[in-house]
Amino acid sequence: METVDTATIPAARREPPPFRLDEDEEINPAFVDAVSDAVGAGDRGRVSLLVEDLHQADVGTLLEALEPEERPQLIELLGRDFDFSALTEVDDAVREEILEELETETVAEGVRDLDSDDAVYILEDLTDADQAEILQHLPAVERVALQRALDYPEDSAGRLMQTEFIAVPPFWTVGQTIDFMRETEELPDTFYEIFVVDPGIRLLGSVPLDKLLRSKRPVRISGIMLDEPDQVEATDQQEDVARRFQRYNLVSAAVIDEAGRLVGVITIDDVVDVIEEEADAEIKALGGVKPDEELSDNVWEIARGRFTWLLVNLLTAILASAVIGLFEKSLEKMVALAVLMPIVASMGGNAGTQSMTVAVRALATRNLGRGNVRRIVGREILVGLINGVAFALVMGVVAVVWFGLPSLGPVIGLALIVTLTSAAFGGIVIPVLLDRFEVDPAVASGPFVTTITDVVGFFAFLGIATLWFGLG
Amino acid sequence: METVDTATIPAARREPPPFRLDEDEEINPAFVDAVSDAVGAGDRGRVSLLVEDLHQADVGTLLEALEPEERPQLIELLGRDFDFSALTEVDDAVREEILEELETETVAEGVRDLDSDDAVYILEDLTDADQAEILQHLPAVERVALQRALDYPEDSAGRLMQTEFIAVPPFWTVGQTIDFMRETEELPDTFYEIFVVDPGIRLLGSVPLDKLLRSKRPVRISGIMLDEPDQVEATDQQEDVARRFQRYNLVSAAVIDEAGRLVGVITIDDVVDVIEEEADAEIKALGGVKPDEELSDNVWEIARGRFTWLLVNLLTAILASAVIGLFEKSLEKMVALAVLMPIVASMGGNAGTQSMTVAVRALATRNLGRGNVRRIVGREILVGLINGVAFALVMGVVAVVWFGLPSLGPVIGLALIVTLTSAAFGGIVIPVLLDRFEVDPAVASGPFVTTITDVVGFFAFLGIATLWFGLG
Incomplete structure (x- = not known):
């Protein structure tokens, strides 16, 4: 006979969570059911425990597997623990539905924590009015950066870029640069090169991180920088950017505006999505299906x-x-x-x-x-x-x-x-x-x-x- | 009247080279003709001048645009100036034809300078006898590394990986690691993370370069490493590896063998090629065309x-x-x-x-x-x-x-x-x-x-x- 009084165990701990992914790395239906039950019961603790440490991509898959009305509920329940980048991983239709249901403050809060490319991806399909409302809740710096990216045409490099990057003057040394990066809190999440700019933020060159690491501290940045860094213009088509990345095996490229000023950086992970979208659109077009038809459409x-x-x-x-x-x-x-x-x-x-x-x-x-x-x-x-x-x-x-x-x-x-x-x-x-x-x-x-x-x-x-x- | 005696100007300098790429970034036919003429005349100086600084991808396009018999001639003329990685950018049929015409020594010499993933890509379609002959001309270390990669099944992660990587023990400090990288000559061409291994080369963790750069010199590697680094098995299918990279936005992943030992690293640029190949194969299959049909087939x-x-x-x-x-x-x-x-x-x-x-x-x-x-x-x-x-x-x-x-x-x-x-x-x-x-x-x-x-x-x-x- 079991004699443990289950009432003394916090609800969240009562049963072990089911495996989240099955052997094919597909999401486990039993896991979806467990999350669904916890969301239905409004059990914040159990929901947190279930999705804790789940990769944003898998959170996206989970959101799609839930019933439409459960999706915003899950996000509201998780609160600050919900990473909004998961929303970049779901079908457009699903994302739009979710954003419609959420409070503007929740969205503004969530978007603020993201790198700008992810934030733009989430905001760009909203109506101008909805965008304005969310932007209004953001601090000035983030607002201006996002607004500028959103002002570039759809499917342009400007929409794809991240406005967080590291740029240093050419006369700095490797040591100064490394110290700067050690001391600065607000760095991009991940980066593969740093840029070299003049006082007008015009792009002079770039230094890949491995080169920076291999150079001795007193060496000047101007001595190790690539003079012709890989770059694209903010108004370039994403398709052309993707082709450049593929052709020249790029991992990151500077984005410059009409005046040659550095405005952002595009990294390969965003380009991979573009490549996949292009292939998807081509296959669908050849099969007589609209490129934007998605599995979640009605x-x-x-x-x-x-x-x-x-x-x-x-x-x-x-x-x-x-x-x-x-x-x-x-x-x-x-x-x-x-x-x-x-x-x-x-x-x-x-x-x-x-x-x-x-x-x-x-x-x-x-x-x-x-x-x-x-x-x-x-x-x-x-x-x-x-x-x-x-x-x-x-x-x-x-x-x-x-x-x-x-x-x-x-x-x-x-x-x-x-x-x-x-x-x-x-x-x-x-x-x-x-x-x-x-x-x-x-x-x-x-x-x-x-x-x-x-x-x-x-x-x-x-x-x-x-x-x-x-x-x- | 012109009075310059053209005979005193080296042949290579006599006329300015035509633009190499046209405005659509396609290769300029006039440039191909100029290279073709220089190759026909056996004018090494002019050929060098024409293709100097041309990106390997564009050298690949140039090779495909030349007549079949001119391709090996160009490579022999350029000698040590020819970067064999350009051969990874041409159709399989073109590459096989070129390799057949070249001297074994030339191929061995060229392959030795490459990162192992490129070398494997070039060697894998050759017959076993041809492979053995070329490998025989390589120093033992390179030979063993390439042989091991070639022993993995076709389309496996082991074929895609690069065997050059940086692995350090967990008790090293950030300072030691950076000094090691500054002093070591033979580092991989590009890398985005370093690996942490035990004395049996079993993978313990990884440190992205940006994290390494941002950490202070006395910090121990064990303190900043990711305990669950992104990893794939050498025998995994390339297709599955590509899906993992896409799903989790990876830039690089460790490759381990059956015993959990670190044997290589796969980087996103190789994966982008796999993604493109997969899409290509899917589109062709749906259109009733064999996936390996290439434009240069007869x-x-x-x-x-x-x-x-x-x-x-x-x-x-x-x-x-x-x-x-x-x-x-x-x-x-x-x-x-x-x-x-x-x-x-x-x-x-x-x-x-x-x-x-x-x-x-x-x-x-x-x-x-x-x-x-x-x-x-x-x-x-x-x-x-x-x-x-x-x-x-x-x-x-x-x-x-x-x-x-x-x-x-x-x-x-x-x-x-x-x-x-x-x-x-x-x-x-x-x-x-x-x-x-x-x-x-x-x-x-x-x-x-x-x-x-x-x-x-x-x-x-x-x-x-x-x-x-x-x-x-």
């Missing part, structure tokens, strides 16, 4: 977003059907054509998608440019032709055996050669042209390529059949 | 790689045609069905692709798991149903107007509802099931989803029409 938002794409597709499908309509007589005379025609169109569609995928990828990674576009287009056409011939042989035999009609072989074979070659051509040329006219090829190529492959596929097959068999 | 390799995918697609297309074949009689009696049927299949295909894209993405980013799979599947079915009804109305009206046959409206409408709902269901459930059976959903989902949408699309439309109009 059914109506999602259905409406996808409707647009399907409507565009319906128009191309109707166009293809109109082509078939031209050959109604042939189809009436020879129903085998109706059975076989989707094969031609489908093969064309897939071959076109292959070329298009390669083109969109190469454009996104800047591997396809004026220098090699001719060679790549030529190569794609050749690949289309080779596979066209290959499948002409395969499908020619299949069609003859299937319908016992020898002349169906050359007809479907010829149609496949024409269709696969055009598909390859369209698949590579359309994205290149769209890119040249500054239309995102990942978003817009699909419908054009499909139209070409469907129209050419049906027209070639039914047209050749009509001529060959004299069905006109 | 026509035959590419055609063969894509043939496989098209062959799978041909089988699903034949299956769909076989379904149409079941309704030959109906088609003979009513040719409008042949005209309209591709619309139903095409809409289904696109709706299926949308759901599939969302599922593949959510699985890749670990946002779709046991916790939310029911909700997401339910939501997709609902989205499919909503858009099915919407397009039933749109297309119902179009069909009636087009063919002047009122009962075509409900027939195609019903078919669209059935097809779009099944497409959404298949699009979400197939990737989830494949993932559960540990088959890559990005590679394998497409054919299954297409089969479902085509078969259901044709069967629903032709079946409903046959029943409705009594065509059987």
